[in-house]
Amino acid sequence: MNIRPLADRVVILPAPAEEKTVGGIIIPDTAKEKPLKGEVKAVGNGTKDEEMILKEGDQVLYGKYAGTEIELDGTKYLIMRQSDVLAILG
Numbered sequence: 001m002n003i004r005p006l007a008d009r010v011v012i013l014p015a016p017a018e019e020k021t022v023g024g025i026i027i028p029d030t031a032k033e034k035p036l037k038g039e040v041k042a043v044g045n046g047t048k049d050e051e052m053i054l055k056e057g058d059q060v061l062y063g064k065y066a067g068t069e070i071e072l073d074g075t076k077y078l079i080m081r082q083s084d085v086l087a088i089l090g
Contacts (some may be wrong), residue, residue: 003042005071007081008050009041012060012067013075037061037089041077053083059089 005011014039039059044053054060067080 005042005044005079007044007047008052009044009079010040010054010082010085011070012062012078012080012085013039013041014038014078036064038078042081046082050082052082054085054088060085061087061089 003011037060038040040054040056043056062078062080062085066084067078070077070079077081
């Protein structure tokens with residue numbers, strides 16, 4: 001991946017959506033819950049008001065509607081502000 005976010009933005013690879021079945025019925029992709037966790041793949045330098053706390057490789061939780069979805073080399077990523085990340089896991 002060759003992307004470098006600016007300022008306080010981060011690029012996150014969302015965790016795959018969990019496969020769920022209800023009574024033997026497979027739920028289609030359109031009805032699956034969006035994952036709320038993922039791995040930080042790239043970080044910006046921060047701003048003068050907010051230093052960058054996140055680093056590449058961090059496992060994070062983020063809000064349900066946080067970020068903008070982008071696609072690079074056939075893989076979907078989210079790009080969002082550091083303030084949209086709710087917690088670091090681990």
